[in-house]
Structures are given as structure tokens and as C-alpha cells.
Amino acid sequence: MDNKFEPLADSIRGGDIDAGIAVVRELVAGGTSPLEMFSGCIEPTLNVLGEQFATLDIFLPELMIAGDVVNAIQDEVAPLLKQGDSASITKGKAVVATVYGDLHDIGKNMVSLMMQVNGFEMFDLGVDASPKDLVAKAEAEDADLLCLSGLMMPSMPFMRETIEMARANAKIGNKIKIMVGGGPVTAEWAMENDADGYADDAMGAVKKAYELLGIESMSAAS
């Protein structure tokens, strides 16, 4: 990790929201983009914490305070990203959520924010979203895209169920494009489970959305 990110990583590991916000403001003032912070520091730091959690070197409270710092950082940088929003014409409507049984929202929020900044009207159902609610919202909004995030193996059957239910829906089933992502999801999983696309990060999600809807150029924001 680049040395300039060490204080940010420290604030996440230490669960220090005030320090995290202060460091982010300094980095922004120095010209570092929020996306760079996420890919260069926040995601790798969370990945290491996830491994330490799996090996019982840290426990749930440590993971929770790290998550709280990252959520606060997301709230801090979201307005900055939206300022750069050059997309006044909507590229499409997308329903997004973390699937049933899963409360992880950091990655889902990144995807939702980057899609919004790049021209999509986002309908975010939050976390723990049931297949029924997701499909009902997609139908009500006549959405072009359904974006499903999942980090928990036990929730993968619900992601699959959501895809099946969306495909079977009389109104949107034939047209809606379904994108999936998150830790246990792979491009192979996406293909085997009848999703249209997979991406492993937020900008990848935007690119995939453009590709699936046949939109030519990316508009903004990095």
C-alpha cells in the first residue's frame, strides 16, 4: 500500500471515525480521488481484516468498528463524487440491494454511488432485501437493471432465487438485465445462475451496465 494511505488504514483498523474523516479530507485536498482511496487503501485494508477475522486473530467488534469508519468515509466522499456528476440525462433505472440474509453494504454502496454518478437513476433497497421485494420494486419502476450484491455464502441461494423470480416476471422478465457481485460471486457463478453480468469493483459495475444496455461512452467520475 502507498505510504500516503497508512494513516487512513490506521484509522480503519483502529475504528477511529474522526481520524478517518480528517485523513480523507487531507487526501482530497491533496488531490487523491475517492476511488483511489477505496481501491488503494480501504478495500485492501478490509480484506486483511476479513482474513484476520477468519483466522480468529480479530473478532466481530473490531470488524464492526472498521465497518463504521468506512461507512462514515462513504458519507463524507459521496457529495464530492456527486459534484462531479456530469450526467444530466438518465442512462437507465437500476434497482440495487444486498440480498436476503446479508447485512454487508459497503461494496453495494460503492456500486450504487458510482452508478448514480455515471448517470443511472438508482433505487437502493438497502440490505437483507428479499427476492419478492426486489422484483416488486424492479417491476414498479420498470427498471432496466437489477444489481445484486452478496458477501455471504449462505445468502447465495437467495441471489439465485431473486434472478429466477425476476426472469419469471411477466412485465420485466424479458428485458431486465441482471448484474451480480460481491465476495463469493464470480463470473462463472453469474453465468451458471442466469445473470447477465458480473464485475469485481464499482467502476467495473458501471462499465458492465453500459455494455449490457448498449450505451457507448462512460460519462464521468473517477
Ligand code: B12
Ligand atoms: C466489513 C465486514 C463486515 C462488517 C460489515 C459492515 C457493513 N456496513 O457492510 C460487519 C462487522 C457488520 C460484518 C458482519 C458479518 N460478517 Co463480515 N466482513 C466484512 C469484511 C471484512 C469486508 C467487507 C467489505 O466491506 N469489503 C469492501 C467492499 C468495498 O468490497 P465488496 O463488498 O467485495 O464490494 C466490491 C466488489 O465485490 C463489487 N461488488 C459488490 N457488490 C456488487 C454488486 C454488483 C451488482 C456488482 C457488479 C459488483 C459488486 O464492487 C465493490 C466495490 O469495489 C469481509 C471480508 C472480505 N474480504 O470481504 C467480511 C466477511 C464478508 N464477513 C463475514 C462474516 C462471516 C460476517 C458475519 C456472519 C460475522 C458474524 N459472526 O456475525 C456478519 C454477517 C451478518 C450478516 N447477516 O450479514 C465473512 C463471510 C463468509 C462467507 N463468504 O460466507 C467474511 C468474508 C469474513 C471472513 N473471511 O470470514 N462484516
